[in-house]
Amino acid sequence: RGGAGGGGGSSSGVGGALVSSRFLLSSRPVMARNSLSSRFRRLDIDQFDENRFVEEPDGADTGIGAGAPESDGGPGPEVEAALRQGDMLRAFHMALRNSPVNTKNPAAKERAQEVVMKVLTSFKGSEIEQAVNSLDRNGIDLLMKYIYKGFEKPTENSSAILLQWHEKALAVGGLGSIVRVLTARKTV
Numbered sequence: 001r002g003g004a005g006g007g008g009g010s011s012s013g014v015g016g017a018l019v020s021s022r023f024l025l026s027s028r029p030v031m032a033r034n035s036l037s038s039r040f041r042r043l044d045i046d047q048f049d050e051n052r053f054v055e056e057p058d059g060a061d062t063g064i065g066a067g068a069p070e071s072d073g074g075p076g077p078e079v080e081a082a083l084r085q086g087d088m089l090r091a092f093h094m095a096l097r098n099s100p101v102n103t104k105n106p107a108a109k110e111r112a113q114e115v116v117m118k119v120l121t122s123f124k125g126s127e128i129e130q131a132v133n134s135l136d137r138n139g140i141d142l143l144m145k146y147i148y149k150g151f152e153k154p155t156e157n158s159s160a161i162l163l164q165w166h167e168k169a170l171a172v173g174g175l176g177s178i179v180r181v182l183t184a185r186k187t188v
Contacts, residue, residue: 076115088123092131095119096142101186116146121161132168140173144181145188
């Protein structure tokens with residue numbers, strides 16, 4: 001009949017439960033001291049959220065689509081020369097590589113849009129798939145941006161050609177490419 005926890009509690013019947021609860025209450029400060037630790041708060045779990053948007057500074061060089069057209073007329077002359085030589089794939093890559101995604105200058109974006117549209121409409125239907133397959137994920141997304149921009153300002157027969165480009169880009173980039181383009185803050 002001796003009390004296990006002292007203080008007049010007994011170990012039998014209801015008194016045993018009281019002794020156990022007293023024991024738990026007496027050990028609680030140790031638990032509270034450990035739970036007050038703030039070491040776990042040093043980890044920023046938001047950095048692992050894939051939906052978190054991080055603003056990149058203007059002028060950040062991220063590969064395809066990061067360069068802005070030069071002040072001497074942009075990529076137009078080099079792209080024109082490649083088109084005249086019949087090197088469609090090189091003209092295509094040069095036009096996308098020099099797109100002014102990181103600039104806020106609407107005139108530069110308009111010039112780049114005209115150059116890209118000229119390149120896209122110069123391709124034969126049978127060459128489109130090869131050109132699309134030569135791009136990485138960022139290139140596909142950039143191409144989709146220009147395709148949608150071309151749909152905004154259609155010219156003669158451009159919509160039919162852009163639909164062919166869209167079909168091939170969708171086959172390679174999937175629906176994720178469309179979602180990324182429609183939700184992107186940086187436009188072409």
